[in-house]
Amino acid sequence: MSLLRYDPATNDWVVFSPERSRRPHDAGGPPTAPSSGAADCPFCPGHEDRTPPEILSRRDGPGGSWTVRVIPNKFAVLSPSSEHEHVEEGPLFRRLGGYGAHEIVIEAPEHDRFLGHQPVEQIDRVLRALHARFNALAQDTRLRAVVAFKNHGAAAGTSLRHPHWQIIATPVVPRQMRVKSAIATDYFDRTGRCVYCDLLTEERAAGIRVIVAGEDYTAVLPYASATPYQVRVMPRVHRASFGRVPEEELGRLAPVLREVLGRLYAGLGDPAFNLTIATAPRGDEHKPSGHWHVDILPRLTTPAGFELGSGMAINTVLPEDAAEHLRRAVPAAAGNAPATCP
C-alpha cells in the first residue's frame, strides 16, 4: 500500500509507492519505433481482460469497438482503496494514507501510432476523456488536485509503449500547484490582472517565440523556459481550471496540439517528452488569478547536481532559436492536417 510522508524542511509531501517497482517494462528503444510487443500488450484490443475493469470507454470504432479506453492503473501510485488518515509518527514525522486515484487513458487502439500523427478527431476524443475523468475525480472532496499527463519515450519515464495518458488525483495539493497558485494570487492582488494573461500578451507582441498563433490557443516557447524546446499551449480565455473549459473551446485544442506535436516530432526526430496539464487545485477553480495551460517538456538534456542541488534550471537553447527551428519543421502530412502556423 502506498502512503505519503511530509518533509518539514521543504513543506513537501512525498508519495511512497513500493509496488511501482514491480511494473512491467517494454519501452526501450526509440520512442515510437515499431515494437514487437503488441502481442503481449495489455492495452491492445483483444487484451481487455488483462487490465482492471474499465472506467470509461468511447465505443464509436468499427463495429462498436472502442476508440479510447480509461482503466485504473494496475500499479497505482495512489488508490481509492487506500486509507485517508493522518498519522503522527513522531514530533516531526507525519504520514498520510495513499488515498487517491491513478488512471490510464489509452489513446487509441493502435499500439504504435504517435499522438501527433493521429487524426484531429482522435486527439479530440482523448481530450474529452481526460476532461470527463478530471471532472469526475474532482467531485471527491477527499482529493485536492488532479494531475493529467502523458509520458512519451523511455527517457521520459514511460514503461509501456502503447500510447497512453495518466491521471493521478492526490489527497494533498502538490508543491508546484501550491507555489504557482500563491504567486498568481499575489500578482493578481497587486495588479488586478492574471500573470499568465500578461505573459501571453507580451509573448504574442514579441512574436519570436510563438509557433502557433491561433485565435483560441497560442503555442509559445516561454521567455524563461526551464528546458530546451519547452512548449506551452495557452488558451486565450482566462480560466483557472481545465475542468471548467466548455465543450466547444476544448474542441479547438486538438488541432493546435496536433500541430505542436507534429512539429516537435519532425524538428527533433521523435524526442522523448512529458506533457502535463497545469490547472488549479480543488477549491481554486473559480479563482480570478489562475489560468490553465498545457506544458510539453522534451527530455533532451539530463539535469545534474547543480539543478538538483539548487532547484535552478540550466537551459542550453534559447527559446527564440528553438521556436525558429520548430517553425521551419514540416509536420507529417495527413488528411486531417491543422491550419498551418503564421
Place this chain on the structure above:
Amino acid sequence: MSLLRYDPATNDWVVFSPERSRRPHDAGGPPTAPSSGAADCPFCPGHEDRTPPEILSRRDGPGGSWTVRVIPNKFAVLSPSSEHEHVEEGPLFRRLGGYGAHEIVIEAPEHDRFLGHQPVEQIDRVLRALHARFNALAQDTRLRAVVAFKNHGAAAGTSLRHPHWQIIATPVVPRQMRVKSAIATDYFDRTGRCVYCDLLTEERAAGIRVIVAGEDYTAVLPYASATPYQVRVMPRVHRASFGRVPEEELGRLAPVLREVLGRLYAGLGDPAFNLTIATAPRGDEHKPSGHWHVDILPRLTTPAGFELGSGMAINTVLPEDAAEHLRRAVPAAAGNAPATCP
C-alpha cells in the same frame, strides 16, 4: 555568453548557456568501468595544457606532482568575464548577465578511481580544496550563492569520466536555497530551534534509517526521502554555512563520506548519483536557522510527467528498507577503511 531570465509565474531564474551544448562527452557505459579515454582526457596528468590556467592545486604527490587541481570550467555555465546587469526586455521579461563562476575540482590524478575507493587522505584533500574555493568565491559581493556538487555516471549528467567536482557561483539565490532558508527561518521563529537539528535528533532516536552514527556526522536516509536511496550526511554541530566549518571538523567528514559512498557502490552496484553540499546563501552564513549538510541522490528512477508537472516526488523504496540494505553492504576493503557503522 550566458545569461539568466526571470519567470514571474514561478519566481525562478533560469540560466541560459548555449555554449554548454558544445561540451565533449566520454561518459557512456557504467560509471566507473575502465575507459580507454585516458589518453585524450584533459583532466589527466600530463595534459595540464589542455585546460584553462589552474586556480589552485595541491602539490604533495610523488616528486611534487599535483594530487588535487582546480581549474575554470572551459564550458562555463556562468563566468566572471560575463556582465552583471539587469535589463528589462518588456513589462514582464527581465534578464541578468551571466556573471558568476564555474570551476572544476579534479579529485585525483587517477582517471578511473571512484571517490569512495580513494584513501581517506585523498577525500580530505578534495574537501579542503572545495572549502577553500567556496570561501574564496564567497568574498565576491556580486555573487549570492555557491553550489558545490559532484555528478557520477552518465545517468547523473556527467560528461567527462575523470572524477571531478564542480562549483557554480550564482548572481541570484537559487530557488531551493531560498525556499529552504525561508522554511527554516519560519520554523526557528516559531520554535526557537533548527528544523535540521530536530530532524537529526528524531532520526537518531528512531535509528532505523541511520547508516553511520558517528559523533560528528550522521548519515541517514531521510524519513521523507524524495528519491530511492537518498543519503543525507548531517553534521552534529549546527552551522548555516559549509564555508564556516572549522578545519578540524571538516577533517572528520572524509571517513564518513568514504563509508557512505563505499556502501552505495557495494550495495547498488556502482550507481550513478549526484552529490551536493546544501548550505546557506551569501549573507545568511550566521543565521541561527540554517544547517549545512551533504545530500547524495542516486539516479535509480526517471522522474516523469507527474513529478515534472506537480513538483511532487514518487519514491518506490521506503528509506528504512534502503537503509537496512546499505547497512548490510560491505564496502571494499582498503588500508584506509573507516570505522564500521553500528
